[in-house]
Amino acid sequence: MDIQLPHFDSVFSTDCVIFGFEAGELKVLLIERNEEPYQGWYALPGNIVGLEESVDNAAARILYELTGLRDIHMRQFHTFGEVNRHPQGRVVTVGYFALIRIGGQKEVAPLTHFARKAFWHPVNDLPKLAFDHTEIFQRAFKKIRVKMNYEPIAFELLPEKFTLTQLQNLYEAVLNKKLDKRNFRKKMLSYGFLKELMEKQKGVSYRAAKLYKFDRRKYQKIFQTELAAQGAVAS
Amino acid sequence: MDIQLPHFDSVFSTDCVIFGFEAGELKVLLIERNEEPYQGWYALPGNIVGLEESVDNAAARILYELTGLRDIHMRQFHTFGEVNRHPQGRVVTVGYFALIRIGGQKEVAPLTHFARKAFWHPVNDLPKLAFDHTEIFQRAFKKIRVKMNYEPIAFELLPEKFTLTQLQNLYEAVLNKKLDKRNFRKKMLSYGFLKELMEKQKGVSYRAAKLYKFDRRKYQKIFQTELAAQGAVAS
DNA sequence: ACAAAAGTGTTGCACGTACACCCATGT
């Protein structure tokens, strides 16, 4: 590539805020850093973007190297460009978030020596993180709380088959408020994108609940229809 | 600053999508480039971020240098990180948008030789822009269309005093659909953040309309109350 | 007087919210 731009000692990085849901708690994926700066600190999985890869691809690669997770649907949410956010130079970082099923892939574990370990930590009661990662996390958390009200992202956190109570618990954990059971069920079912399975919960010492799964095809059908309706009005 | 990071020949830039409203049309601020690459092309105002300035500050500085506009409230909306978006090297760009009153400041004009001119162009019927600026623009446009439905950003585009019909025309231009006059007025007034002035329109050859202004203090009061109510439920 | 835009209410419908009890199952 023919470089004619000014040479700056600047790099960009990506940091990933990966949410999971386990034992009724919302969790975030952290690593323990194995290199300076902030060696031994907890941090979001992140690293420097290579010259020959897009930022989106870099985010996926870095997440894989630090945690073993791959094929995760990540979305950019904000770029952090303060001058002194990295003690060793000018690093602008692009923040991504994702919501995944804990245990949906094998255990999380770093593939490089850059991180000592990778682990899930409850979002409440987070320790101080390296760099400005606490701020990055907060911003991602706020984002998903808002997004959960108008996009079906909650299902990405649940196992494929789930009960309505599990779904409600998740909403309550993310939104941090109690919801009314009857209204919650009525509303969720009214959307029409939950598929009721013939199956029931097993191994519980009380009445077993029906299992549901999120029907992405139905959801997209509904969503596209809405968009088309809006388009028709607009034309 | 003690640089111990890998040296990459990479830079970051900002590009600004500045919206204005004039003659019933939504417009975007463009420059004509005076340097390679894309010399002579139309582009969004943008340039490279300096090592010693935050990305946010750079966006403001660059906009000022290229258009003479300052003290504009800009918001980041997306970062564009494809490998080949700049023909001369690796440039990751952070996109910002703003909505302003055309004519609220003096005429737009570049302060540097980097741009030949700066001018307003209707958002419909945009020419091909330099780099991936068409995509950047589209993404910003989509953002404000969505945002206009739940934040009072429309007022940033209007003169301080405006009529309800002007406000409605603006909504119609941005959302690209016709709205019902009675419902629109009822809804806008019901929010309670429009202050009716003692003044009327002048110089029109028909019944003069009342002038209103956006009362930001009232808006914030309402907004904070809503937030507090949500917080109370959550606690 | 006429042209042009300002201004004004009612009704039906969809949706959210509040609220309490019986049911099925495992121990």
Added chain:
DNA sequence: ACATGGGTGTACGTGCAACACTTTTGT
């Protein structure tokens, strides 16, 4: 039998959408 969560319906209020005519003013 009892403990535990599963599962269900109604009534009310709010907010949005559809819809047409009279009023004011300048020319």
